[in-house]
Amino acid sequence: VPPRPVQLRIDWDWRLDLGWDGPDANSNAFPAPMPRPLVGHSFQLPAVTGTPVAQLYYGAQGQFTDRTGRDLTVDADGRLPGAYDPAPTQVPFPAADRRLPAVVVSGPDRPWGRAAGAATRPALVLEFQPTVTEADATVPGGRREIIRGGDGLLRVSAFRVDRQPLDVGLVAAADGTLGPPPGDTPLLRLPEFRVIGQNPAPNADIEAVIRALVDEYYDNHLTVASVNILSRECWRATVLAVFTHESGIAGGYNQFDSRSSAMRRHTRQGGEWFYGTEKELPLFGPPHGYGVGQLDDIFGRGATLDEVWNWRENIRSGVRLMMEEKAGAAYNMMRNDLPNPVDQRSRAVFQREVVRRYNGGGEFRREGGDWVIRPRLQYAIPNDPTSGPHINLRYPNAILPRVTYYTNAAGVAHVADGAATLYPWPIAFTPALYGPETA
Secondary structure, eight states: OOOOOEEEEEEEEEEEEEEEEOTTTTGGGSOTTOSSGGGOOEEEOOOEEEOOEEEEEEOTTSOEEOTTSOBOOOOTTOBOTTOBSSOOOOOOOSOTTOOOOOEEOSSOEEESSSSTTOOEEEOOEEOOOOOOEEEOTTSGGGEEEOOOOEEEEEEEEEEEETTEEOOOOOEEOTTSOEEOOOTTOOSEEOOOEEEOOOOOOSHHHHHHHHHHHHHHHHHHTTTOHHHHTSOHHHHHHHHHHHHHHHHOTTSSOOSBOOSOOEEEEEEETTEEEEEEEOTTSBOEETTTEETTTTBOSBTTBOOOHHHHHOHHHHHHHHHHIIIIIIHHHHHHHHGGGOOSSOOHHHHHHHHHHHHHHHHSSOOEEEETTEEEEOOSOOEEETTEEEEEEOTTTTGGGGTSOOOOOOBOTTOOBTOOOGGGOBOOOSEEOOGGGOOTTOO
């Protein structure tokens, strides 16, 4: 029978904090006409904590053993098997074969001290894996992976060897006297760090996801008139065009901002606001848009945390917003005047109306028994011709065949001219303006 081994217990308390304030986080402090000032995005992840326990056992010759005294073999990477008690649970994300945290007892060297050029010495490495999850009774284990980013802080508040806490030591005050550190000072901490986002690439991959989510919605709503008025291919083409315009700041599709961090300016209805955008954090477009679909006012609410940080969920919700809310409103506007069967002209009117409504407002009016373009948006400040055209008046032109919404006094298209700006409305909707896949 092996002799009873010598036991060494090491445990520690760690905490991970993660949070971020979006560019519109403090919009509730902005004066009118800031739209929906209470929609601003910010979050603070409930603190993620843990207390790993490592149990090391040594035999009479100083070799590693298990708790019964049987010798253990350290693997080629210096990892000691069975060191954690209880054993860590396999985390199935972000990859199914993610390795478990280990206690590494041979091989690694670490600098001894914080000074530059400090000598390295053999080290005992204790690994642990903070996971960002939330409660979900529908998944095994009762917690699901969530995708979040922003500003993080990882700290260790206590470290114990054989249940004896590590002495935190003393710190020097301004006058040189020594005393204990402030009560909220952690024993160990990393510098504050940032969890950034990576945009999906290549474009073909994200387009495949968009098509799949369009198909999923289409197949689940085949009997809904506001959905089956357009073909599957038409919905695909429309959604792809809208999303690449909404988030294609540098080409492609962007959930996260690829531009350099900067202070930016937004004007609306005579108001002016400044906001900051941050590179590699969620792409923001004022007043409250986020991500690939620039989700802003979605089903009467702002974007959720999952929609802000998870590009798949952002796309899923953007598809639903377009094919449910915007399509439903466009269909209700047209339903009493639709021919049976529905012709290409009606499908093209419907498509352009959905595109306009995705950005806000309406595009068509029924005049003289026909559909003509007469947008609800006109002036930058409502009822004020001197303010010039609304900033979003030309939105459909970025996605569908172009029309001339306004000219200057000399007739030059899309050159604003203050109160002299001309709006040649109603605009005839000719076959040349029919959108893709409406035939």
